[in-house]
Amino acid sequence: MPLHDVGYRAWSGERRWRVLRWLVIAWTGIQLVWRGTWLRRTFMLSFIPMLFMGGGFFIYEQSTTDRGAQRAVAEILSRNISIPHVVEAFAEDPVKARYQVWASLLLTYVRNLQAFMALIIIGIIAPKLISYDLRSRGFLLYFSRPVSTLEYILGKSAVIWSFLVLSITIPALCLYVIGVLISSELNVLWITWDLPLRILAASIVLIVPTTAVALALSSLTSESRYAAFSWFAFWIVGWVSFMVLTSDAAHRQVRRGPFRGRRFEITVEDLELLDRWTFVSPYHVLGKVQQWVFGLHNSESAIWPFVVAVIAVTVASFAIMYYRISAQQKI
């Protein structure tokens, strides 16, 4: 018997507010997943792209006064075939194109760099979050407390959201601040005031659906490795399919060669082909919506099918998760 054993004692303190109990699930989950070495390494690694993008902002601001830097920026922008109008705007007047260039840089950061990091981070965290509770029958412990199914889902989702906000949203906002600080114009805040809001919106577009899908996969099995495999397969299969199905358009661009200072010309037919097959790749669908959020969407194609697809997948994932978790309480 321990020396300090005082036996059973009653407790009559003040309890915390019930509606915030999901925060306990979130905080405990964060502490638990942070013990993973691979997560810590990946999380630290996810900040490296911010340094490169900081360099991108610096080069752009330099290009407003330096012609050499201007050519470098034009070269970088021309590599992104989905935003040809930004290249044209920059070619006409680099200073006037500030908003579009900043938005392009932030989109590149959120979509092309951090989206990959996010998929890896989620792949490390999410599969265990619900499947471990399935395996260890932890649900009975959770739900014999004043915790509802929705609060449980919210708590588990918040674990992933926290890491993604720290590795995507906060660095993107930092990049914006860096851009403001190194800008030579005084009215830059007035011109770009809505970009932080667009960063938040683009982060939500990336974070909420991906979290929902990952947790839904986790809730479907008590083996976390199956959930992890399904998660990566979901993105890789879609991405590879898209690349294969749109390879024709890519070949055509290569055959046409350089055009008007841009590396490759893209035609309306090619854009239609890309749009048609975008639905096979969740990564590209998210990219389309994020592009729209940053105001860089190509106006020739409708955005609403992509927005509806993202919302539908998110809602379906939450519904699956809710059903699976509710069913476990009744067994």
Place this chain on the structure above:
Amino acid sequence: MPRKSRAVQVGNTLENVIELFQVTKRYGRKAALQDLSLNIPPGITGLLGPNGSGKSSLIKALLGLVRVQSGSLSVLGHRLPDDVRIIRDLVGYMPEDDCHISGLTGIESIHFMGQLSGLPKRECLRRAHEILDFSDIGQERYRAVETYSTGMRQKLKFAQTLVHDPQLLIFDEPTTGLDPGQRVAMLQRIETLARKHGKSILLSTHILPDVKDICDWIVILAEGRVKAADRLSNLLRPVTPGMRLRVLENHEQLKLELKAMGWDVQLQDDGMLWVAGVTDEDCQAIWRAADKTNVSILSLEPASNSLEQIFFNIVHETKHAAA
């Protein structure tokens, strides 16, 4: 009050901690609870029943984990499902299943559960240590729960039930997987909580000696209905009072002598003589008969019903009726 009059009253004078009125719970076509009405008073109540009798469904309904199709339930004066969150704050539940939160150590696990019940962080940590001491979990509390033995996990589940100091404790098979010494210790802890700290306890188990050792009240369920609900002492009291005696040898002579004195005497399966109609005042006459027949009496005790027999009779009757 028509509601109370139709319910099976376990306690007539005490306020009830659990009240059920005409509760029906179905899973598809299978009825787990059928028109069940029951009041459970404070104290230790044993919930007995064969597998599939509706014990687990009843417990889950009391915690609001499953919704009943009809009827009304109230726990500690709070009605379900409206006050489910209040009820879960006031009730501690120890599940039968081997369940834990993966990745956490013992102390973290209890700390986490306490916080989920609304205890402030620091206060909860202090209390988690206290409860683990009470539950006889020593330095193992700093080990991952996955490495615990079955008995340790059982004690950890017991600890998480108590961390938020609930008024009503629901234990589902609390002594499963414990060695005899730990079993006794666990029952003592449960008894301490009820006797010294005024907790109300609902003990669901298949181990009848556990129930006999500590329970005040018994509820026996079969096929989703209440088959018996009364004080343990009332259930164990035989319809005809009598005495049971064990003799060293030659019980036939004593049997004949007692019969000659006008009592009904039967030899039971366990080798004991059952003398019907004998009261404590008649014991002297039994001793005289033994002396006269030169038989040594090893034990003499008032006859009582066996809980096992009551249980088996009820299960048998239920199966018979169903057939």
